[in-house]
Amino acid sequence: MEVGELELDLDAFEGPFDLLLTLVLKQELEPADVDVAEIVLLFVERLAERGELDLDVCGEFLVLVAALLELKARGLFADESGDLDDLDAEEAAEELARRLAEYRRIREAAAWLAERLGAEGGRFFRVGPAPLAPSPERRLARQDAEQLAAAMRSLAAEPAALSLSHMALQFPPVSQFLDRFRALLTRRSRFDFDSEVARLSRPEQAVAFLALLELRKVGEVALAQAAPFAAIRVARADPLEEREWIARSA
Amino acid sequence: MDRPLRLITSNPVDRLARTVEALLVVASQPLSVEELAAAADDDSERVETALGLLRERYREGRSGIVVEHVAGGWAFRAAREAAESCGRLFERPVERGLSAAALETLAVVAYLGPCTRPEIARLRGVAADSVVAGLLERGLIAEAGRGHDAGGAVRYRVTPLFERVFGLESLSALPRLDDLDGGEVDLRARLEAVAERRPA
């Protein structure tokens, strides 16, 4: 009997023993997945079938299995080889035996769980809410209504204006021209922007133009210009057009 | 001819009713007669008969579990007499306060009246979607029809729960904003003007 030809039929591997060793050495098979006890049993069973004890074969087998076990032990405790190195041989053996026994019991527990799962397969229950369950209600403590007023005041507060005092130019507020143009349009249905701002300074004209764009943006005015650089005609917006504009912006 | 006979002998309606009970207690959504019949491997007519038995057994006043026909099929629910207990089961711990975003949004809707999400977003200067969704879920605001504009966005109003939480008998009991321009229209215009000037 050749040890290498011993046919194995394990969970993780099926084939001759020497192929298993090759795969383990080439790191294509995880030593942790190899059931060494099963290999030993198979070998002893084959040996028993032959009816005679071949010491050479047994010796070769012992060496190979010992190598496999060492690989497996190193794999199991790779990150802790330092710990085990500190122990003397007897202590290390004891520690290994203790951990292996612990793992075996965990495996037994896993087998118990698997069995339990099989037995409980007929227990159906609902996971998650019932179809007509009430929906969870979020409750809020009593609130002070003054908080609402405070929130309103903070929304109505003027945003902090950029300070322009360090600049030579003084810009009037846009609101000044908004008010002025709105007042103008309550008296007249249209006006000529250029003639309206003709006597103002350049910075004031620029701010007035911004105000005009604002009014156009919120739909209060309609603008017309016959040609580039021609006079800008400002008219009260048609209420219907205004609504369409708001709808588009929404 | 064989099948109905076998069913009648080996699977009386009583047993079928137990199977339907079991299916309904496991289901996470209502089950139609067809679904029940397919699962029980029986025919729809007999399932209807079994459901008749269950409606008798699981009804208001007799049982804490009530079988009910809703859209999509049959389902168990809690009896009305247990509504209060079920409410307590699903209660969450009381929350102490609202976020600044929630307060601002509530203030806008309370003071200015029904508003759309884009309006709220414009006045506050930030998107309002998640805040509005949160307030809807809490029941502090509710839908109040659609706006008159062409787009017809949904408008929101505050609810009676809002009034209770803030201790208001009605919206007219909201704290006065005398320091701001009086009147709703002016208030809205003022907020809009401020929003326009707010740096992006």
Added chain:
Amino acid sequence: MDRPLRLITSNPVDRLARTVEALLVVASQPLSVEELAAAADDDSERVETALGLLRERYREGRSGIVVEHVAGGWAFRAAREAAESCGRLFERPVERGLSAAALETLAVVAYLGPCTRPEIARLRGVAADSVVAGLLERGLIAEAGRGHDAGGAVRYRVTPLFERVFGLESLSALPRLDDLDGGEVDLRARLEAVAERRPA
């Protein structure tokens, strides 16, 4: 003195049993006696009595709905006789195809938990990352804070769903690790059988 009297007249155990029925049919996980008592606004002793009535009414062979004590609480499930019908309609994705590695990891976490991934890996001799991720996704384990060691790795514990899936009243229903023989008996028996067949 007033309260018990009022309860006995206006709220006999029968009515309380109906309330408990209602709570169990809407709950999404097992409810402890304390949770039931709090929701029903009644005392635990009377809830226990009501549960006694329900155990009698909702049991295997008598009803398609069965009340069971599982995962530290009380819950409804389908009767076993309806398992086949339930199987036709519902999947059991939580437990389908749990690998040997997943079961070993569950055993480690159930017995030694809360424990970290490195601890699980050390016991099983292989990296536990993908197995742990799978169990988390199935809801059978959950994070349980961080370890006290320097790295502060995340620790895991089994969930009430684990207890429910495996039909455990609590984790103490697991067999004691000391009682598990680790298969030594079987190994020895096989070796002895071989020895007997060997010619002396």
